Amino acid sequence: MTYNSPLSDGRAADLAAALAATDPQTVLDIGCGWGELLLQLLAAAPAATGIGVDTDPRTLARGRANADDRELTSRVAFLEGQAAELASGPADVVLCIGSSQAFGSNADALRALYPLVRPGGRLLFGDGIWERPPSAELIEALGGKDGTTDLAGLIDHAISAGFRPLAIGSATRAEWEQFESGYLADWEEWLVRNDGHPEAAAVRGTADAHRDRWLRGYRDVLGFSYLILGRPA
Ligand SMILES: C[S@@+](CC[C@H](N)C(=O)[O-])C[C@H]1O[C@@H](n2cnc3c(N)ncnc32)[C@H](O)[C@@H]1O
Known part of the structure; x- marks a missing residue:
């Protein structure tokens, strides 16, 4: 797998280009895994340096090896530890893709991420939503109630945390x-x-x-x- 979320190469390229267009100097990736999008963003934004934080040493090792292959080692650090303890900002761009659980619910995550983003900066937030109302059995099978909402509800949480939604997308069936x-x-x-x-x-x-x-x-x-x-x- 190239990405650890339902993300096509095309969407990844578009997201990296949109974030690179803001000319970031600093990028912070929360729950980065092997940090594929972080590396793509650093490649697209030559002035930027990046930090990825994750608790899983195996995925971090893969990220470091990929950075080495792409000659990005001098501009990125992959740190092992809890995001809530290690992540420090503010950064020009913060990525949090599939990693909101590091802070609790998605609403908790959006509140915790806000101070990590520089005023005027960007947060790329990738997270689960309900496309259709889930059955009680499905909620149970996915680990119980966790505050997941529909897309409109997630945008409400983002606005309540202080953000404005600049681009709204969701994964396709493909x-x-x-x-x-x-x-x-x-x-x-x-x-x-x-x-x-x-x-x-x-x-x-x-x-x-x-x-x-x-x-x-x-x-x-x-x-x-x-x-x-x-x-x-
Ligand atoms: C679904 S994966 C997404 C990885 C990456 N963002 C991506 O899109 O490829 C979620 C990641 O969050 C990390 N994670 C979970 N809880 C964490 C925490 N408290 N602090 C840091 N990382 C955490 C996991 O180890 C995992 O790599």
């Missing part, structure tokens, strides 16, 4: 299908090669259960928004 297929691909490729392996039944069960949760559960109900939010100067 982006979800690419993301979910990518998520399943390692298991499925392994199963095709290792049908008689003693662990095949367990791997098959894991992959089948995940695919079922998606296709019979949250497909077309759970969405994912990409908001470019501006902090008024």
Whole structure:
């Protein structure tokens, strides 16, 4: 998987270009994972330096290796730790994609992110939304009530936190299908090669259960928004 969210190359390029056009000097990526969009933004904004923060050392190692491959090592640092403790601002651009849980609910995250964005700066906020009202079973299967809203409700939270919505987008079905297929691909490729392996039944069960949760559960109900939010100067 190139991105750890339902994000196409085209949307990623558009988002990086829109943020680079603000001529950022500093970029902060909260829950960066391997920081693919952070690296694309740094490539598009040659004056910028970036910091990515994540708790997962394996994804951070992948980010550092990718930075090295693209000769961006001198302009980016991948830090291991809790976002709420390590992230310090304000930065010209803050990215928080699929990582709002680092602060609690999405409303909690938007409030916590506001002071990390320089006045006049931008927040790219990528987060789950309901495209259709979820069933009680689906909410339970996804881990219980967590404050997820529809897109309009998420914009309300952003405005309440002090931001203005500059660009509003949400993942397409094709982006979800690419993301979910990518998520399943390692298991499925392994199963095709290792049908008689003693662990095949367990791997098959894991992959089948995940695919079922998606296709019979949250497909077309759970969405994912990409908001470019501006902090008024
Ligand atoms: C869905 S992934 C998204 C990664 C990345 N933003 C991307 O779009 O590819 C969520 C990331 O948040 C990180 N994360 C979760 N809780 C965190 C916390 N409290 N502090 C820092 N990172 C956290 C996870 O380790 C994971 O890499």
